Amino acid sequence: MGRIESVQNKQVKEWKKLLTKKGRKKQNKYLIEGLHLVEEAVRAGIEIEHILIREDKLDQYTIKVDQEPENLIIISESVSESLSDSVTEQGIFAVIAQKEEENAIHGNKPVLMLDQVQDPGNLGTLIRTADAAGFEAVIIGEGSVDLYNPKALRSAQGSHFHLPVIHSDLKKWISQFKEKSIPVYGTALDERAVSYHSVEPEQQFALIVGNEGNGVSDELLKETTANLYIPIKGQAESLNVAIAASILMFSLHQ
Amino acid sequence: MGRIESVQNKQVKEWKKLLTKKGRKKQNKYLIEGLHLVEEAVRAGIEIEHILIREDKLDQYTIKVDQEPENLIIISESVSESLSDSVTEQGIFAVIAQKEEENAIHGNKPVLMLDQVQDPGNLGTLIRTADAAGFEAVIIGEGSVDLYNPKALRSAQGSHFHLPVIHSDLKKWISQFKEKSIPVYGTALDERAVSYHSVEPEQQFALIVGNEGNGVSDELLKETTANLYIPIKGQAESLNVAIAASILMFSLHQ
Structure with missing residues (x-):
């Protein structure tokens, strides 16, 4: 289980680019935000690259999304805020490859x-x-x-x-x-x-x-x-x- | 035809309150914004208290909304911006009494x-x-x-x-x-x-x-x-x- 504190972290910067069309196209990935969407992805059996959970929400969310520990990354409040596109940031995200069937x-x-x-x-x-x-x-x-x-x-x-x-x-x-x-x-x-x-x-x-x-x-x-x-x-x-x-x-x- | 330049104008301050539920309730009026809505109000024969038009849009809009000159008020760009709730402010507003049939x-x-x-x-x-x-x-x-x-x-x-x-x-x-x-x-x-x-x-x-x-x-x-x-x-x-x-x-x- 990884842990990222700083918004200057290189991986955070890459994820942040997924909020733009250009960044998504380059990386061929996308970001989902919020418990409901992450649960839906898990339930659907989608291959998830990483699940990011804000440190204060770890206990609450980890049970619900049932992932291999190596897929989980704990993030600080500032990282969570920097990745959020929502007014009601929930502190949970997933990084997923774009696959079109x-x-x-x-x-x-x-x-x-x-x-x-x-x-x-x-x-x-x-x-x-x-x-x-x-x-x-x-x-x-x-x-x-x-x-x-x-x-x-x-x-x-x-x-x-x-x-x-x-x-x-x-x-x-x-x-x-x-x-x-x-x-x-x-x-x-x-x-x-x-x-x-x-x-x-x-x-x-x-x-x-x-x-x-x-x-x-x-x-x-x-x-x-x-x-x-x-x-x-x-x-x-x-x-x-x-x-x-x-x-x-x-x-x-x- | 009136003219209002300053956002400190007393009437502008009253109109700005119409953007909140509390202000609307107190004055029993509301504000509509944008050419399409103002045209719809005119076409429907709604009683309009004032039409506010940004000075640079006066010629363009006045023909379309056909009002008595005493109902028209020319407003400055800063007044228009202060009254706008939209990301694409068009420079035209109307103040209308709330009447429920x-x-x-x-x-x-x-x-x-x-x-x-x-x-x-x-x-x-x-x-x-x-x-x-x-x-x-x-x-x-x-x-x-x-x-x-x-x-x-x-x-x-x-x-x-x-x-x-x-x-x-x-x-x-x-x-x-x-x-x-x-x-x-x-x-x-x-x-x-x-x-x-x-x-x-x-x-x-x-x-x-x-x-x-x-x-x-x-x-x-x-x-x-x-x-x-x-x-x-x-x-x-x-x-x-x-x-x-x-x-x-x-x-x-x-």
């Missing part, structure tokens, strides 16, 4: 695809809701915020340990699903779209939702089997992307 | 009731989605974050100008709806609840959703016509309250 995605169950979703809270909520709706996987396209963003991970509440979440080229996946005769639904607000009520619930389909301001890009909407919209009854101009996707996921999945 | 709520269309919702983003999103789902009104119970919280207003995106949103006693309203034979649905995760699929879509009902951690209070669940849950297919433990409410609102409203 591209080959686990077959379209046997519905798949959610995200085109240029910008808000990390939306991204995380979308993953959590796809999990709850029994989806097979989530595919994050280029130009979206990434799964490993601390706020996205917080909103996902560990659901990325439950189903494959990958970063990939959406066009490639649209082609693959269509080749397998799996319908691919875009979402749009104009004459290119039909009401989601006109589609029967199914066991296999892919659903694409898009950017908070601009929706799904034209380039992708042209490639879909059909594009859907949610009829708005009141005077609201639109729905939040995570809300719209959730209504569609629960309504379309048989 | 309790008598406009009859239950002719569905009504959403919020029990101890804590997160202002959730509260605002719930109001926006109730608007989009064609609901008649939103009733916010005691112990919830209030509508006039700047973050809640931002997430509601002006929907509180489209339908009555009031702060009131939920128990009183449950009784009133039941007296009119309008079904009142609570939401719960345990044996007190039935799947929402077992309820037919209707034109009149009330739906209660609750606190992010604890759900709807036992006290209210005992008073409802029935309590509903959303079956979870994956491994997610629960849904975000705004997501769950949205799925129910769109599914239950005929």
